[in-house]
Amino acid sequence: MNRALVLILGVLLASWFAAVGVSKPQSVHNLAVPDASGSKKAEEQYKNIQVLKGIPADQLVPGMQFISASLGVECQFCHVQDAFDKDDKKPKLIARKMMTMMFAINKDNFDGHREVTCFSCHRGSTNPLATPPVMAEDLKPLMEAAAAAEKSEHAEAKEAPSPDQLFDKYLQTAGGKAAIDKITSRVMKGTITFGGRNVPIDIYCKDLDKRISFTHTPDGDSVTAFDGHEGWLGIPARPPRDMHGQELDAAAMDANLHFPAHLKQMFKEAQVQGSEKIGDADAYLVVGKREGKPPLRLYFDKNSGLLVRLVRYADTPFGLLPTQIDYADYRQVEDVKIPFRWTLARTSGRFTIQIAEVKENVPVDDAKFVKPAAPPEQTPK
């Protein structure tokens, strides 16, 4: 299969595949071994863990994605191709020291709260700036405008509606609880755009907790699936990879056909934190806290009340790794309003899905959501 396409698909499916997508199937297999218990420690799953002992194995690769994004580098900046356990590259050794340093800074200065992260210093570069830039004359109006905006934002937050009012308005605009409760399945056909390519995609949702999408690439289908309990990702000619931890949480959210009706119950605590411009829309930001999970940021269009952006996070030892989904082109289907276009962006890449055709409450065969059996031991070609 085309190497570039594997890479792009990898980015699509969570950049995890990007890291290993071009390596030998054998090492893919090693990395893809699912942690059956779900609570394995990093050192039990990986070969050469010295600093990150004790973290959940699930968090290791998201943590690596966080580091890569913080420094603006690819995995190979620190790792030898096909041998992530090797210590041959100097940046990997420096990174170990940096991890220890970061943990110590937070422990000694911030009561162990993760305030300082790799990104705090690095800001997308391997070489953090040590010297502040001089003030350029034309920066001044910008700074003043920013200060003014901050003031008005604070003033406005006081008059802003409550989170429950925003959730209610969204639910009403989306069709209301009665109409949404009637949805039992949804089948969508459209186009996914990534890395300058357009490829057809089919999405099947059923029973509020099952969702599978098939991206039809010239080399075969790539799959993102959740069956209510387990989730998996597949790219052509590779064994499927199981989802873990917060990936499953995210997959369950995407599979929830009654999402607008379930929002209110989702949070232990929710707060309106000002407003932001999302595309052309002015939107209220609601930050929702959930028990034992990273927060969600939800942006509701001030005029329509519709959800225009959702930001969710994967927790990692180094900081929160964001996924941002922008919803647009809301259209009426039967009695509900759903987005026909959404753009999902991660630190590693982005894609847009444009739906052309939607069918609601049509029969969807349960067999669609059956996970393929684990393939036999891969032998390198």
Ligand code: HEC
């Ligand atoms: C800035 C350096 C750096 C970058 C970039 C980086 N890593 Fe790492 N990685 C490390 C360090 C350091 C360790 C060892 C941590 C320890 O000893 O506790 C490690 C360990 C690993 C391991 C465990 C290997 C084993 O068996 O012991 C895997 C897998 C891994 N990284 C994957 C990745 C992937 C995938 C990427 C790209 C998304 C990536 N890394 C990017 C520094 C890096």
Ligand code: HEC
């Ligand atoms: C408190 C600020 C700070 C934090 C936090 C921080 N770094 Fe650094 N890091 C630096 C500075 C400053 C340098 C450059 C040092 C130099 O020029 O010798 C550096 C250099 C590095 C380098 C070497 C880059 C190269 O060009 O070879 C790596 C790799 C690195 N950091 C990884 C990390 C990782 C991974 C984290 C998070 C676990 C992290 N850093 C957190 C300040 C920080």
